[in-house]
Structure formats: structure tokens, C-alpha cells
Amino acid sequence: MIGFPILSLMLAVPLVASLVSLALSAQGARWLALGATLVDLVLGVVLWQHYQIGGPQWQFTERLPLFSGFQWALGIDGIALTLIALTVLLMPICIGASWHAIEKRVPEYMAAFLLMETLMIGVFAAQDLYLFYIMFEAGLIPMYLVIGIWGGADRIYASYKFFLYTLLGSVLMLIAMLWMVHEAGTTDIPTLMVYNFPVKAQTWLWLAFFASFAVKMPMWPVHTWLPDAHVQAPTAGSVILAGVLLKMGGYGFIRFSLPMFPEASAYFAPLVWGLSMVAVVYTSLVALVQQDMKKLIAYSSVAHMGIVTIGLFSFNRQGLEGSMVVMLAHGLVAGALFLCVGVIYDRLHTREISRYGGLAINMPKYALFFMFFTMASIGLPATANFVGEFLSLAGIYQVSTWAALICTTGIILGAAYMLYLYARVVFGAQKNADAAAMPDLDLREWALLAPLVAATLWMGIYPESFIAPMRADIAALDARLASARPASDAAPTAGTPAPKTEAAANTVEGSAR
Amino acid sequence: MSWIVSLNLVAAEEILSAAGLVLMLVAAWAGDKSARAISVAAVAALVAASAFVLQGLGATGAQTSAFYGQYADDGFAAYAKLLIYLAAAVAVIVAPRFFAPRDEMRAEYPVLVLFAALGMGLMVSATDLLTLYIGLELNSLAAYVLAAMLRRDERSAEAGLKYFVLGALASGILLFGMSLTYGFSGSTNFVAIGKALHGQLATGALFGVVFMLVGLAFKISAVPFHMWTPDVYEGSPTPVTTFFATAPKVAALCLLMRVTLVAFGAEVVAWQQIVIALSLLSIVVGALGAIGQTNLKRLLAYSSINNVGFMLIGLAAATPAGVSAVLVYLFIYVFTSFAGFAAVLLLRDREGEQIESLADIAGLSRTRPALAAVLAMVMFSLAGIPPLFGFWGKFVVFQAAVAAGMVPLAAIGIAASVIGAFYYLKVVKVMYFDDPADKVAPASDVAHNAILLVSAVVISPVGYLMTNWLGGVAQQAAAALFHTA
Secondary structure: OOOOOHHHHHHHHHHHHHHHHOOOOHHHHHHHHHHHHHHHHHHHHHHHHHOOOOOOOOEEEEEEEOOOOOEEEEEEOHHHHHHHHHHHHHHHHHHHHOOOOOOOOHHHHHHHHHHHHHHHHHHHHEOEHHHHHHHHHHOHHHHHHHHHHHOOOOHHHHHHHHHHHHHHHHHHHHHHHHHHHHHHOOOEHHHHHOOOOOHHHHHHHHHHHHHHHHHHOOOOOOOOHHHHHHHHOOHHHHHHHHHHHHHHHHHHHHHHHHHHOHHHHHHHHHHHHHHHHHHHHHHHHHHHOOOEHHHHHHHHHHHHHHHHHHHHOOOOHHHHHHHHHHHHHHHHHHHHHHHHHHHHHHHHOOOEHHHOOOHHHHOHHHHHHHHHHHHHHHOOOOOHHHHHHHHHHHHHHHHOHHHHHHHHHHHHHHHHHHHHHHHHHHOOOOOOHHHHOOOOOOHHHHHHHHHHHHHHHHHHHOOHHHHHHHHHHHHHHHHHHHHHOOOOOOOOOOOOOOOOOHHHHHHHHHHHO | OOHHHHHHHOHHHHHHHHHHHHHHHHHHHHOHHHHHHHHHHHHHHHHHHHHHHHHHOOOOOHHHEEOOOOEEOOHHHHHHHHHHHHHHHHHHHHHHHHHHHHOOOOOHHHHHHHHHHHHHHHHHHEOEHHHHHHHHHHHHHHHHHHHOOOOOOHHHHHHHHHHHHHHHHHHHHHHHHHHHHHHHHOOOEHHHHHHHOOOOOOHHHHHHHHHHHHHHHHHOOOOOOOOHHHHHHHHOOHHHHHHHHHHHHHHHHHHHHHHHHHHOHHHHHHHHHHHHHHHHHHHHHHHHHHHOOOEHHHHHHHHHHHHHHHHHHHHHHOOHHHHHHHHHHHHHHHHHHHHHHHHHHOOEOOOOOEOOEOHHHOOHHHHOHHHHHHHHHHHHHHHOOOOOOHHHHHHHHHHHHHHOOOHHHHHHHHHHHHHHHHHHHHHHHHHHOOOOOOOOEOOOOHHHHHHHHHHHHHHOHHHHHHHHHHHHHHHHHHHHHHHHO
């Protein structure tokens, strides 16, 4: 623990930089944005180092009453810590990815991204219900602008869809929050997490929160905004969308839905399993037939998020921990895959798979990076995804063997679509002259991808570093859910002994005689 | 209570009437060239009146009642009057820059605004059906003329006529309701009516309540009595539209609150359903109607209908918290409207003509980044997206509704607000995503810029710093209203 309010500082640095960058030139804004995000990265490292594993549940807490019952309440547990770390790691990479790709209205672009960083960290650090809502909702504005101004050809449709889908989801959550505060008399999230809401009310409260998080996650069938948003957004927008914004949905489940409404969560668990199974199988199949690289990765994100939700709603430690690791791993790997697409998009300005081919010949370094992240996305051992997916599936197996069986097919399908993509883009003959003439990675691109490789390997080989901070929090959540946990269909049950034969019974009786 | 005390309580109204009458004589004598001096004097009168009203903020109880219960100068009225006088002053300040280029700056404009403000002050202070009606008509008659201020403009004349015909109809309906209410309660005093009407309402008395609500729904332009609003907002000169979008809304809503909660305070069940229906219809129709609009003023008209719907949710709660939420919402709404209309006033093409079409502001963020940013803030604020201040208004209203146990109403209302977000986003999209139409010429005006800047600061996240003070004042005002009930 450290004396000064580090979380507020982490929020303030990008916010101030965002305002300042509006007044700068294009190049100045780029450097300022990079500097500010790197400062936040350093602060993130400091935060991690001073986080006491096994210490109090909520650390770095700040409480400042603001107005009308609102308070500036910040604080993190291990779950929030890892997600904040993911955010601050991805942000400088996003700025770097936009260095040359964004040429028009650079100061505004950088301002939007920096503002988004503030809001994303704010979502994970907020300890006041309404502060969380404000951060959660305000994030729509910069992302709407990023997609709409700097996006592709069909950006307007995508930006509208993104905004309205997510808004409709979250406004219902606000009504539920108002009711909760009215009922419990506090806006303090840690207090609300242990408050026992009446079981009857939990049902619709859970549904209101579910509407918001399911859209954000996104779960089938409300996932359709994601492929559109991903395809149209600029590379960095996709990275931050896949890397962090989707994680807000999972974070919402783990912070609100599960601990605040455990009974309702158990009641609706079959619904979540059903939607997740559909998501895993159906969106994987959809990903197989995509012609657009970004769309393919977007659908694969939906499938991976299906594994997350199924792990979250398995009501045991493996499932919960696994979901958290999948979220972190997916943040790194999907972000990196979008960067890989961005690298070749910057050269050829098309995302169509058939326009590429044989890149292994002229871009060997790129082919290596791309292969690494393809393998990581499939969930190869020694990469981060393996750890998470294994734990999640092990978790759900204890509750529903059928769900586990169906979700495992998603891993196979995942291998199919990712390998198919990789083969078409990187292997084979060089079909197109312009694709064959593309230069290999330059230093900037190398520097963007290398940290993600390191993080993915680290998380895959020694996941303890990432699981340790959140272990106590997951255990607390697990204990909170214990009373509501649904019955398992996997545990070995004692069989009824076979009825003894008459002869044997007679013998026994006889011997007694 | 002596006359002296009563006359003391209505000091603000005395100032406005005296100023209005004197300035009218000056205008008649000196002609249009005195317009500037009259405007300055009118604003000074409004400031002086506000200074008197300011003392009444937070006042409550019997000592606020003047002229034997016909008039109340309580905290509730004071809160509303401050907003009304502010809106009137803004309407006077923004006018010269609009009228002068067409040579239409007439000396009676500030005088009419003064009389309208006086009438609205009477409306919010009225505790008697007769005072109510006098205030309403004084305001309306001035407003009809204001709508038709551009005499050579067909649209303006049409707006004035339409406003007059439908306004007269609404007044008739209101008057009919008032006569029924008087007939069944035996009094025109709100408190006396409240005492007389309780328990099972006679059919005639119920009709009285319904007709009075309908008449007032016309004035606040709640659906289905909103038809005049888009035409009048579009046709009226923009400074007048700024005025119409703000002051009469405050006055009519506050009047509606006083009538429903004081006169019909014991009959909440009789009017609650009507208010809920008006509210949901206004939210939905206001949002759907705006989608197809291509004129900015029309769009803002539909947005005002939509916003009235949200305010009625607070009234439907029928609690002090609900009233205070409506008052907070009104404050935010008034400033958002100032920003929106001041921005529209600053949109001019190279010939100095006003630009009102949505297509003409395409790509505004490239040519006039600051102006576009303010308009975008207005839109996001109207849509209620945090962290802009518009979110706070919706938040307190929904909070009051949920606290009063009206969760379904709040849920439907907030879900419908997403429809509204669609067209607010459209304006942002046109300004930020589309290629510049290059129609808007650089225009600048100290008065407009100042109003734009102040209201932009209020609706920005900085506005949240005011919530403590604003909530306190609004709570006092609401308490004053319930004290008389």
C-alpha cells in the first residue's frame, strides 16, 4: 500500500493529456498520448508491486464524498488489478498502432483514446455504484466517435449499432441500480456485494444487469454489433474493443451479477449455459466461412467470451479463475491478432483473406508472430489461453458434463478456423503481386507485438503470477455462491449395492444359526 | 393580513409591470430606434425583479400567502421565477443580433417579453384559479404576438396564428375544467379545493380535473396535445423559440405541479394515470417524431416534447422528491436549451441568413470545431449520456420514480429514451462523420458566445459541482409546495 492516491492519479494522467492534446499539432498529440499512456503503464506496474497478495480485500481505497450522496470511491481487489494492468498494457500499444495509420484529425483521435483509458480504468476501479455506471456509460461517447470518424466505409451504421445496442442494455441496469440503492441504502459496491437482496427481487435485478453485460460481453444472440464495430473500427479501436471493452461485461458479471444476486444467478445459470454453448459452436462455425479477417477474429471473440460466461456460471473456483484468465488471455491474444491484421491492412488496405497468400516468403518475421498468436488463440499449451480454457472447462464439467462436452468442440472448431485463416494468408503460393511485395515488420510493429508475446507466454507458462492476486477474491466469491450452487452431475455418486441373492442370504442366515 | 404586506410580497411583479408599462410608453414615443435602450432597461428590470425573488427562495408557510390566499410568494414560486426571468433576459439579449440584419428589431419586443415573464410569474405563484387564469392569459397573449414578430415572414405569421388558435382552444378547455372544479368544490382557492375534494370524486368533478389537465397539457406541449409545438418552434424567430422552449415550460410545469399536488393533492389516483400516460406518450412520440426531422429547430421542438415526458415522470411520483427532481431537471433543461439555441443562432451562411437545416451543418466539426463540440455536448446531454449534466436530470427523476415504487414506469421511460438517443446521435453524426457542406460562415457575437460558453460549462461535467446546491434549493422549493398542500 502506498500513501498517495495512485488510482486517482492513473485516472487523471490520461484525462489531462486528453484535454491538452486537443490543443497540439498531430505529431505533438502522438507523442503526448504515448507519453501519457506509458506513464500510466509505469503507474500500473507500481500498483501491481504494491498490491499485497493476501492483504485486505480492497486496497488502494479512496473515499471522498462528492455531492448528493455520491462519493468518489475507488479501490481495487485482485480481479480489478489484473484488468487494470491489461488496460494500461494495451493502451500504449494502441497509440503505437495508430502512429501512421491515423492521418486525419490526430489530436482529436488521441484525445478520444486517452479519455477512453480514463473511463476504462474508472470502470474497474470504481467502488461506488453510480460512479461505475457513469464510467461504464460514458465510454460509449469516445468509442462512438472513434468508429464513426476514423472507421471504414460502413462506419456510420456500425457506430450507431454499437451505441444504441449498448445503451439499450445499460439503461435498464440504471433502474435496477436505483432500486438497489433505495433498498439497501448505500451506493458502496463492497457493501452491496454482501447485501442479501430478497430472492424475488433478485430475479428482475439480475435480468436488468444481464441485459447490460450480455450486450457488452457480447453473448449470442446480442453479439451482432461486435463484428460490425470491429470491422469498421480502426486497428487500435478493434484492439481496445476486444482487449478491454468486452471485458467490462465479464467484469460486470463477476462484480455485480454473481455476488449480489447469487440465487438469481443459479436460477438463470441454465440460460447462460445455453446461450454460451450456442455462442461457442455457432459463432465458431460462422467464423469458418468469413472472408474478412477482422470479422473472423470478431466472431472468434464471441466464441471465446462464451467460454468465459460458461466458466463464470459454473459456480466453482476453477470456473471463475479460468474465466478470469481467459479474459486476460483473450485481451492479449485477440488484441495482438487485430494488430497483425492491422499490419498487413496498413500495407495493402484490404482485409479480404483471398487478397493475401504466401506471406511466409516475403514477411517471415510477421509470419512468426502471426503464427504464435494463432496458436495462442487455439489454446496451445504454454500459451495463456490454454490455462484459462482448461480451467473454465474443468469448472463447468463439475456442474454440467453436457455443457463441457459441447464447449470443448469449440476448441476444435477454433483450431479449424484459425489454422484455415493462417494457411490462406501466410502459406501457399504468392498469388498477388502487391501482397508479395509487402515489406516485413518494421521496428515499430516489432515493438508493438513483442510485449504481447512475452505476456502471453508468461501467462501460459507461469499463470500463478496472475492468479495469485485474485485467488483470495475468487475464494470469497466462491464462498458467497456456495449456498446457491446448482447440483453437480459429474461427481461420482455412491451406487446402490446390488441386491444380495437369495442363496447368499440363506448362507449368511444359516451360518448365524 | 394587511395590503402592505401583500404588496411587499409581490414586489417582483410590481417592478416588472411598472417597467413594462413605462417602457411601452417609451417605445410608442421614441419608436424602434430606442430598441437598444429598452432592451437594456428590460434586462435591468428582470435583474431587479430577480433580486427581490431571490429573498423568497426557501420561504414557506403562511407568511408567503398574499391577497387572502390568491397568491403565494413561496420558495417554489421563487425557484420557478428565477428560471423564468433568466430565460426572459436571455431572450432579450440574443434578439438584436438576430433581428437587426433584417431591420426587424422592434422596440416592443423586450416589452412583450417582460409582460410574458410577468404573466408566467403570476402562473407559478397562483394559488387561486382566477390568478392562474389571469397569469396564463397575460403570458399567452404576449407570446402569440412574439411568435408573429417577423411580420414580413410567412412562417412567423403562421406560427403566431397557429399558436393563437390552439392556445385559445386550450384556454377554453382549461376554463371549462376550472368552472366544473369550482362548481363541485365551491371555491376557487387551491387549498379550499383540496379540502373539498377528497374520497370518491363526483363524475363532474372528475371531468373538471381531466379538463384542467388537458388544458395545461397543451401549455406544456405534452403528447397528444403537442401538435402546435413543432410548427410554432420552427416558424417563430429563433430568439423567441429560445424563449418558448424554456420559460413557458417552466411556468406551465410548475403551475401543473401546484394544481395537481395542492388543489388535487387528495385525489392523486384521479390524475396519476393521466400524467403517466402523458409522460410515456410524450417520451415515445417526441422521440419518434424527431427522427425524420431535417430542421434543427423542429428537432429541438420534438426534443422538448420528449423532455417534458421525462419531467412528468417526476410529477407522476407525486412525492416531494419527485417535485424536487422535476425542478432540477427543469434547471438543466433550461441551460441545455440555451446552449442549443445559442448555437443555432450562431449558424449563419455567407449572406448572414440563419441556417436551420441539418444537412447544412454537415462536417461542422471541421469548419467550426468549438461550436460543433458544444452542439455535440447538447445532444449527448439531452440524450442523458453521462458524464454530461443532462444525465443528472434523468437520474434524479428516475430515482424519485423508483423510490415511489413506480419501477415499471421508470423502466419503460428509460428504455424509450434510447429511441431519443438515435436522433441526438444523428446530429453528432452529421457534424462529425459527414463531409463538410461548407455552408456555415464564421459568425461571432459577444452576447451569443457568452451565453453559449456559460451554458456549455453548466451542461459539461463541471455542472455536477452544482448538484449539492441545486438539490438543496429544489428540495426547499418542493417542501414549500407541499407545505401549502
